[in-house]
Amino acid sequence: MSLTKPNQQLRRDLKEAAALLKWSGVDLMRAAVNLFEARHEEVARELIEIGTRFQTVEDLMAGHAEKMKAGRILRDA
Template identity: 40%
Template structure:
């Protein structure tokens, strides 16, 4: 049985936000490298910690999207 439109939208949204987090982490990594080269190691380390948080969030969202795909998470229209 396939996904309904709401579930397809949810899966796409989860994957989209995960992709945004991945792109943001890559950009932050570049910033961290520049900070480190400029001698600002404390800020570089703080930005690297942010990258790790983004990466963990990306992994969770991809997992949720997989659960939607496998229909372990469903979405249905409500009457409200």
């Protein structure tokens, strides 16, 4: 089943949001490691929690994009 242009755009937007969350999470984790090594454990733990939430939402967005591709989610006009 071919997706309509609005559905294609929404799928692209979801995939882009997922990718942004993924790489932002990677950057946060890297910063957390640096802070932890500099003995700023409390701030590092907070960044790790944020990064973990980013990963959860990234998985959700990627799942929505796959559902769009399969035609199980459609954008309403």
